[in-house]
Amino acid sequence: MENSNGNPNAPVQLIIKDLHASVEGKEILRGVNLTITQGETHALMGPNGSGKSTLANVIMGHPKYEVTQGEILFKGINILELSADKRARLGIFLAFQYPSSVPGVSVGNFLRRAVEAKREGYDPNAPAAPSGEMPKRKGMPPAEFRKLLNQKMQLLKVDNTFISRYINEGFSGGEKKRAEILQMAMLQPEMAILDETDSGLDVDALRIVSEGVNAVRGPNLGVLIITHYQRILDYITPDVVHVMYKGRIVKSGGREFALEVDKQGYELLIQALEEDEAATV
Amino acid sequence: MTAPTARRGFTEEAVTELIARRAEPDWMRARRLDAWNTYQQIPMPTRFDEEWRRTDLRNLKLDDVQPFGEVHPTSGGSLVPEAEREEQMAGFLGLQDGRPVEYRLDDSLKAKGVIFTDLATAVREHGDLIREYFMTRCVPASDGKFAALHGAFWENGAFLYVPRGVTVELPFRTIVASSLDGTASLAHTLIVLDEGSQATFAEDFTSPTAQRAGFSTRVTELILKQGANLHYVGVQRWGRKVNDFHTERVLLGRDSTVTLQTVEFGSQLSKGRVEAILQGDGASAKLLGLYLEDGTQHFDRYTLQDHNASSGMSDLLFKGVVTDKARSVFSGLIRVSPDGKKTAAYQQNRNLLLSRTARADSIPNLEIGCNDIVGCSHGATVGKVDEEQLFYLMCRGLNRAEATQLIVEGFVDPLVEAVPILPLRAALRAEISARVRGREAD
Numbered sequence: 001m002e003n004s005n006g007n008p009n010a011p012v013q014l015i016i017k018d019l020h021a022s023v024e025g026k027e028i029l030r031g032v033n034l035t036i037t038q039g040e041t042h043a044l045m046g047p048n049g050s051g052k053s054t055l056a057n058v059i060m061g062h063p064k065y066e067v068t069q070g071e072i073l074f075k076g077i078n079i080l081e082l083s084a085d086k087r088a089r090l091g092i093f094l095a096f097q098y099p100s101s102v103p104g105v106s107v108g109n110f111l112r113r114a115v116e117a118k119r120e121g122y123d124p125n126a127p128a129a130p131s132g133e134m135p136k137r138k139g140m141p142p143a144e145f146r147k148l149l150n151q152k153m154q155l156l157k158v159d160n161t162f163i164s165r166y167i168n169e170g171f172s173g174g175e176k177k178r179a180e181i182l183q184m185a186m187l188q189p190e191m192a193i194l195d196e197t198d199s200g201l202d203v204d205a206l207r208i209v210s211e212g213v214n215a216v217r218g219p220n221l222g223v224l225i226i227t228h229y230q231r232i233l234d235y236i237t238p239d240v241v242h243v244m245y246k247g248r249i250v251k252s253g254g255r256e257f258a259l260e261v262d263k264q265g266y267e268l269l270i271q272a273l274e275e276d277e278a279a280t281v
Numbered sequence: 282m283t284a285p286t287a288r289r290g291f292t293e294e295a296v297t298e299l300i301a302r303r304a305e306p307d308w309m310r311a312r313r314l315d316a317w318n319t320y321q322q323i324p325m326p327t328r329f330d331e332e333w334r335r336t337d338l339r340n341l342k343l344d345d346v347q348p349f350g351e352v353h354p355t356s357g358g359s360l361v362p363e364a365e366r367e368e369q370m371a372g373f374l375g376l377q378d379g380r381p382v383e384y385r386l387d388d389s390l391k392a393k394g395v396i397f398t399d400l401a402t403a404v405r406e407h408g409d410l411i412r413e414y415f416m417t418r419c420v421p422a423s424d425g426k427f428a429a430l431h432g433a434f435w436e437n438g439a440f441l442y443v444p445r446g447v448t449v450e451l452p453f454r455t456i457v458a459s460s461l462d463g464t465a466s467l468a469h470t471l472i473v474l475d476e477g478s479q480a481t482f483a484e485d486f487t488s489p490t491a492q493r494a495g496f497s498t499r500v501t502e503l504i505l506k507q508g509a510n511l512h513y514v515g516v517q518r519w520g521r522k523v524n525d526f527h528t529e530r531v532l533l534g535r536d537s538t539v540t541l542q543t544v545e546f547g548s549q550l551s552k553g554r555v556e557a558i559l560q561g562d563g564a565s566a567k568l569l570g571l572y573l574e575d576g577t578q579h580f581d582r583y584t585l586q587d588h589n590a591s592s593g594m595s596d597l598l599f600k601g602v603v604t605d606k607a608r609s610v611f612s613g614l615i616r617v618s619p620d621g622k623k624t625a626a627y628q629q630n631r632n633l634l635l636s637r638t639a640r641a642d643s644i645p646n647l648e649i650g651c652n653d654i655v656g657c658s659h660g661a662t663v664g665k666v667d668e669e670q671l672f673y674l675m676c677r678g679l680n681r682a683e684a685t686q687l688i689v690e691g692f693v694d695p696l697v698e699a700v701p702i703l704p705l706r707a708a709l710r711a712e713i714s715a716r717v718r719g720r721e722a723d
Contacts, residue, residue, distance in 0.1 A: 060676055063668070084675040085684075093676075100673040104691025110677070113687070117678030132682050132721045166691070183677060
């Protein structure tokens with residue numbers, strides 16, 4: 001399939017090719033290949049330490065990770081050269097496993113600036129701004145912002161008091177995840193990565209957050225759900241399920257594959273895969 | 282005859298001339314001379330003095346400073362800040378180079394015995410009060426070299442007296458505007474709250490950035506009688522060639538409550554003391570400080586929470602944002618005397634460095650002379666902007682400079698929020714944003 005480069009009608013794709021990345025000199029990703037098209041939901045499963053969260057951070061451009069090989073294309077642009085803010089303005093969203101708290105900055109104030117930034121977008125052909133330059137972007141009329149915010153808060157059943165609270169400061173685990181999904185709903189990305197959004201949530205919180213994700217899903221949004229457990233997939237049905245192990249995607253399948261993984265456990269699955277590999281060699 | 286404005290340096294002739302020019306009662310003249318004698322007896326601090334170890338005064342050229350001069354013509358506009366024109370105030374006092382150019386006080390407060398006026402007028406009209414409280418029990422001339430100089434050469438300032446049991450809801454507002462172009466500003470603030478009274482007072486110290494170095498030595502005396510309650514805010518936004526020396530001290534009587542809040546934006550060098558002396562049982566003090574430094578600004582302050590009575594509470598929070606090659610020194614002491622039973626005293630100093638060349642030193646100290654206390658703690662941090670916070674905000678589309686600005690604004694927000702006057706709060710926010718705008722965390 002062609003990517004959307006130069007063709008505005010082509011579907012937006014995130015294409016990861018032979019991606020290798022390390023942190024502090026240690027290689028974590030060892031040749032990841034993955035393509036997600038908007039409208040699709042992919043689940044990335046795998047045991048702890050397999051590189052799932054590293055992949056999420058590398059896609060978003062966390063400065064701690066060094067990409068040593070491969071490429072990531074989004075909308076036909078090699079995003080590895082771009083800072084995190086440009087990737088975000090281009091339409092990629094990461095819902096964090098452990099979102100930072102930012103004391104003194106209210107969710108409302110932050111969201112407003114984020115929405116304005118997202119609306120500005122990113123033009124790869126624009127001349128690079130010098131370091132430290134503040135963007136000159138169009139402000140969003142307060143009434144318009146308020147309307148959008150109210151609409152999204154209703155959709156996600158988020159309490160009104162959220163917006164005046166400081167970002168993630170004193171939030172419960174469930175509130176943090178809901179705040180992430182609210183941000184996603186406000187920013188309307190084309191590619192969303194949900195990094196262990198289910199971790200630390202009880203069944204009720206998981207249901208609420210999942211409903212939120214489902215409310216935001218649509219034909220324009222590609223989703224990558226990163227999870228250790230399949231239970232979130234009871235609520236958010238994936239089109240494709242991948243299993244990652246030792247920095248590679250080792251097996252992919254349909255919705256039912258997740259149930260299989262869950263039933264079998266990673267250990268047996270990986271054992272079987274390694275035996276297959278040994279047999280073919 | 283030589284023009285008196287040409288006089289430079291703080292000398293005996295200068296103090297004599299100042300006294301001759303001012304129609305003050307004999308007791309004040311005597312005090313000025315006493316203060317001058319004290320000034321001469323105290324040596325200029327050097328880096329061998331503990332309190333001055335981190336501030337070098339060798340470049341301070343007091344002999345070049347005009348100790349007093351003619352009042353510079355004002356622009357003619359009101360000194361009331363634009364944003365506060367519509368604001369209701371209990372009283373407003375605007376001083377331009379020591380001369381009261383704007384003044385008003387609510388009539389109903391006058392009727393209740395509230396006194397709010399410039400100090401020079403107060404010396405004439407309320408001599409008994411000034412004689413009792415001015416640089417006597419709170420900040421005497423013997424307090425230090427610059428307090429002594431202030432006692433001899435003080436020019437003007439604000440005086441507020443609230444009588445027993447009177448609560449003033451609206452704020453008193455003072456603007457001290459000075460030229461500080463090779464000249465001195467010696468502004469004094471004296472606030473006396475009688476038993477059970479209550480007031481809010483905010484003042485700004487402003488000057489344009491002048492050509493020549495200016496010199497300021499400010500003294501703020503806050504005296505709270507039993508059960509009194511004061512929120513004081515002092516905002517220093519002198520021009521960038523000013524050397525500023527200041528003392529803000531509050532004396533707290535039994536069951537009195539103060540919030541003493543300082544904001545420092547301006548000057549090249551600022552050296553000061555912010556102190557709460559808890560003299561009566563059950564007194565409570567909140568000391569709040571906010572400072573923003575860039576370029577080569579050097580701010581050095583010493584704070585004291587002095588517990589001399591039982592069941593006192595003091596809570597200090599000083600936060601600073603330091604960038605470029607600026608330097609901040611915070612040195613804070615909590616002292617609990619043997620009389621300070623059931624004391625609770627807390628101190629926090631937090632510094633955010635935006636550049637590798639900025640520096641902040643934080644030196645907390647405890648002197649606990651009483652073993653029956655509720656709690657006593659101090660904390661100090663000096664750190665860069667958190668990379669994870671930056672990444673988080675950038676992941677939502679904000680560039681590094683925007684993210685830095687938002688984090689800095691959030692960092693100082695609790696101190697801005699504490700300012701009781703909304704338009705002043707907004708003005709401080711705008712100033713902070715403008716100062717941080719376009720700076721990337723290094």
